Structures are given as C-alpha cells and as structure tokens.
Amino acid sequence: MHRSRLLKWALVTLALAGCATTKGATGTEPVLAIRNVRIFDGQRVIPEGTVVVSGGKILAVGADVSPPEGAEVLDGQGQTLLPGLIDAHFHADGPDAYRAALAFGATTVLDMFAQLSSAGARTPVEQLPQRGPDEADNLMGLLITAPGAHGTEYPGVTALTATTPQECEAAVERAVAAGSRFIKLVYDSGEFITPQPVPTLKREVMAGCIQAAHARNRMVVVHATTARESRETLEAGVDGIVHGIAGPMPDDAYLQLLVQRGAFVVPTLAVIHAAAGQGHLERVLNDQLLEPYVTPSSLAMLKLTFPEGFGALLRPDVTRQYTRKLVEAGVPVLAGSDSFNPGVTVGASLHYELELLVESGLTPEQTLAAATSVPATAFHLSDRGRIAPGLRADLLLVRGDPTKDIRQARDIVGVWKEGRRLDRDAYRASVAAARAQGTKP
Structure with missing residues (x-):
C-alpha cells in the first residue's frame, strides 16, 4: 500500500477508535461510508471516492479511502456528494421554513432580518434556541x-432604527446582546425600484453603524440596490452587499473597489426577476424534483406578485450582466434566495437562484461553490461549507453530475445535517397531506 494511503488510513482508524469510545443515547456512534461517489468538496471535484462520517463529523474523504469495518455503506455510483447548501439571503415565513429549507438541501440559512422579539432582547448567543435536527x-x-424605512413596514416586527451615529452605537449594542451573528443595514432610497423615494439611513449614520459593528467584532452586510449607494457603503468599510444592482451598470472603478475592500455580493437574482415580473412559479410547478416538496404556504408565496409599479425599472438582464462582471473581476459571489418575498419561496427558489447564476456566466462548479464554501468563508463559518475531515457532516447527495448540469442539484437522494439523515419521504408525505387538508405540514 502506498505510504500516503497508509498514513490516511491510520488517521481514519484513530478517528474511528476515538468515536467508538463516545457513547450517545443509543450507545456507540454509528459510522456511515458513502463510497463510489463523485465528490464536490466545496472547491474541487474528486471523480470517485469515499466519505466516512460519524458523530456528526466527517472523518475522512478521498479517492483512496475505504469504508471501515462495521460501517453502514451507501453506494453512490452515478451520484454526486456535495456539502449541504447555504442560503446566504434568507427570511423565514414561519417556523416551518427551516424544515422546508433542509428538505431542499440547505443545511444552513443566513437570516438577513431576524426578528428581535424572536431572539430575545438580551439573550446571549449561547442561550439562543437551536433549530431541531429536521431543520x-x-x-x-x-x-x-x-425610522419609516424598509424593515419597519412589517406588522409585529421590531426593527432597530438609528438617526445618528450615536444611536447606531446603541442599536448595534442591542443587536449584539440579542445574539446577532452579523449586522444588516438598509441603505436604499428606492431609486429605480419604487415609484416614490423612501427614507433610508443618512450616509454618516450608515458609516457610524459599520464602525460600531466592527468595534464589536461583527461583520456588516448592506441592503443597497444602486451603484452609488453600494459604492458609499464600500467606502465606509462594509463587508458585503446583499442584493444585485438596479439602474445603470456600475463602472470598472466600482468593481475594483469591491476587490480592494475584499467585499462579497449576494446578487439575489431570483427575487429581482420576480420583482420585474419574471417569476418562476410555472417552472417550479412543472418540475417534479421541486413541486412535491413545496408546502401550501410556500406555494402561496410563489403566487404573490409585487405591488404595481414596484420594480418597473428593474432590468434582470443588467443584473445578470453585473453578476458575470463580478465573477470576472474576482469578487466572491454568494447564492441567496431572498425567500419570503412575493414570487420567491424557501428551498425551491434557492435552486432557481443556482440556475440563474449559471445563466449569468458562472460555471456549475463556481455556482456550487457560491452555495457552499464561498458563503462559509465570507461569513467565517469554519465548521461547514466543505467536505473535509473534522467539519460538520452536512451533506447533500444527488443523482447525476451537478458540476456539469446545475439542475442535477435538485435531484436529491439524501440530506444529512450533522450526520443525521432527513426523512424526505416523510416530509413529502406531510406536504401532500397538508395540501389535501389546505393547511401547513
């Protein structure tokens, strides 16, 4: 046996030995080996290999890894194993949203507007309720x-507001105390989107919020939709922009500024198409890989349309061109559905977003990275987003090869969150029952 293979097998054996001494509720942690499978590890493709999982972690991965004795073995011939997807722009439409996201292969969602009341005004991160194993x-x-700007219009939602840099200090402090992993700002006057201008943060207030968040070791993303507003947030030090561009295409100097600042962009193509009257309801309804898993509430969201006049000047073709220029310039592009908006929904819209990213010029491999390793890096999630030893066993097994055809990513065989497999058949049955009863599953 080759020396490198001997070393790798020795490491796997040690890991399994350690795992065997860890007792769970039912005894020794089981070991799962997925073999003969194409692996996209978040960054590169291994044409055929094996991944070994136990105790919620990945123990080994590679072309020269063999299933250990006593492991449950799953043959992945003709299939591809991916890291669990990360939806980098998510809004929950209710408690079932997290369950739906997992059913579509998203093991992590980045909630871009968590309700303050749901977090608990001064609850430390360690005490926040965790999502269940099926979410x-x-x-x-x-x-x-x-005050009065985007984010304040939702009934029952407590949005933090600021009118001065000093008020930013208090707002950021309150958000951090509530357990906010990052801060999201709204810096958007509605130009090119809404019929009339809307209130937004003043430039010095926006800059003050960024400074206050960074002082507390929190990254900042911004809802901005024009080149001018996005440029001003970059000049203030923002870490990421979580929408595409409305209005004229930014110039090369703007792209260079993105690169210089090391900022990322979540273009949210699906919601921009929906706002421009180019929704994807029919695509979902005609796709048997998606439609059976769409809940009644999700279907209702897909059927909704934006108010008349909203998005009249949006140009999805410009947004796609902008996305292509981002990739060409080397700007990290992240996949985000912006679910819980008219015309978009949890899970199914993320897969449509992946399709739109490919249509915008990303390769399928770049697109898969945009939904796995790239958001993990951008948001400093060092425990996920890749298939590598020691990381969380958040996995998505699909038929075919999504590194060639991104639509294969929706042909799901299995989803594992921290090594626990979701019962998608039971979930699908619950969706069917809910539709029959006209209720949520």
Missing part, C-alpha cells in the same frame, strides 16, 4: 434601518 441551521443577523 436547517439558522444563523441570524439583526437589521438596523432608518
């Missing part, structure tokens, strides 16, 4: 906006 992991960010 996607929810990493939340609280939103800071201007």
Whole structure:
C-alpha cells in the first residue's frame, strides 16, 4: 500500500477508535461510508471516492479511502456528494421554513432580518434556541434601518432604527446582546425600484453603524440596490452587499473597489426577476424534483406578485450582466434566495437562484461553490461549507453530475445535517397531506 494511503488510513482508524469510545443515547456512534461517489468538496471535484462520517463529523474523504469495518455503506455510483447548501439571503415565513429549507438541501440559512422579539432582547448567543435536527441551521443577523424605512413596514416586527451615529452605537449594542451573528443595514432610497423615494439611513449614520459593528467584532452586510449607494457603503468599510444592482451598470472603478475592500455580493437574482415580473412559479410547478416538496404556504408565496409599479425599472438582464462582471473581476459571489418575498419561496427558489447564476456566466462548479464554501468563508463559518475531515457532516447527495448540469442539484437522494439523515419521504408525505387538508405540514 502506498505510504500516503497508509498514513490516511491510520488517521481514519484513530478517528474511528476515538468515536467508538463516545457513547450517545443509543450507545456507540454509528459510522456511515458513502463510497463510489463523485465528490464536490466545496472547491474541487474528486471523480470517485469515499466519505466516512460519524458523530456528526466527517472523518475522512478521498479517492483512496475505504469504508471501515462495521460501517453502514451507501453506494453512490452515478451520484454526486456535495456539502449541504447555504442560503446566504434568507427570511423565514414561519417556523416551518427551516424544515422546508433542509428538505431542499440547505443545511444552513443566513437570516438577513431576524426578528428581535424572536431572539430575545438580551439573550446571549449561547442561550439562543437551536433549530431541531429536521431543520436547517439558522444563523441570524439583526437589521438596523432608518425610522419609516424598509424593515419597519412589517406588522409585529421590531426593527432597530438609528438617526445618528450615536444611536447606531446603541442599536448595534442591542443587536449584539440579542445574539446577532452579523449586522444588516438598509441603505436604499428606492431609486429605480419604487415609484416614490423612501427614507433610508443618512450616509454618516450608515458609516457610524459599520464602525460600531466592527468595534464589536461583527461583520456588516448592506441592503443597497444602486451603484452609488453600494459604492458609499464600500467606502465606509462594509463587508458585503446583499442584493444585485438596479439602474445603470456600475463602472470598472466600482468593481475594483469591491476587490480592494475584499467585499462579497449576494446578487439575489431570483427575487429581482420576480420583482420585474419574471417569476418562476410555472417552472417550479412543472418540475417534479421541486413541486412535491413545496408546502401550501410556500406555494402561496410563489403566487404573490409585487405591488404595481414596484420594480418597473428593474432590468434582470443588467443584473445578470453585473453578476458575470463580478465573477470576472474576482469578487466572491454568494447564492441567496431572498425567500419570503412575493414570487420567491424557501428551498425551491434557492435552486432557481443556482440556475440563474449559471445563466449569468458562472460555471456549475463556481455556482456550487457560491452555495457552499464561498458563503462559509465570507461569513467565517469554519465548521461547514466543505467536505473535509473534522467539519460538520452536512451533506447533500444527488443523482447525476451537478458540476456539469446545475439542475442535477435538485435531484436529491439524501440530506444529512450533522450526520443525521432527513426523512424526505416523510416530509413529502406531510406536504401532500397538508395540501389535501389546505393547511401547513
């Protein structure tokens, strides 16, 4: 046996030995080996290999890894194993949203506007309620906006507001105390989107919020939709922009500024198409890989449309061109559905977002990275987003080869969150029952 293979097998054996001494509720942790499978590890493709999982962690991965004795072995011939998907722009439409996200292969969602009341005004992160094993992991960010601006229009939602840099200090402090993993700002006057201008943070207030968040070791993302507003947030030090561009295409100097600042972009193509009257309801209804898993509430969201006049000047073709230029310039692009908006929904819209990213010029491999390793890196999630020893066993097994055809990513064989497999058949049955009864599953 080759020396490198001997070393790797020795490491696997040690890991399994350690796992065998860890007792769970039912005894020794079981070991799962998925073999003969194409592996996209979040960054590269292994044409055929094996992944070994136990105790919620990945123990080994590679072309020269063999299933250990006593392991449950799953043959992945003709299939591809991916890291669990990360939806980098998510809004829950209710408690079932996290369950739906997992059923579509998203093991982690980044909530871009967690309700303050749901977090608990001064609850430390360690005491926040965790999502259940049949739900996607929810990493939340609280939103800071201007009084009367976007984010304040939702009934029953407590949005943090600021009108001065000093008020930013208090708002950020409150968000951090509530357990916010990052801060989201609204810096958007509605130009090119809404019929009339809307309130937004003043530039010096926006900059003050970024400074206050960074002082507390929190990254900042911004809801901005024009090149001018996005540029101003970059000049203030923002870490990421969580929408595409409305209005004219930014110039090369703007792209260079993105690169210089090391900022990322979540273009949210699906919601921009929906706002421009180019929704994807029919695509979902005609796709048997998606439609049976769409809950009644999700179907209702897909059927909704934006108010008349909203998005009249949006140009999805410009947004796709912008996305292509981002990739060409080397700007990290992240996949995010912006679910819980008219015309988009949890899970199914993330897969449509992946399709739109490919249509915008990303390769399927770049697109899969945009939904796995790239958001994990951007949001400093060092325990997920890749298939590598020691990381969480968040996995998505699909038929075919999504590194060639991104639509294969929706042909799901299995989803594992921290090594626990979701019963998708039971979930599908619950959706069917809910439709028959006209209720949520």
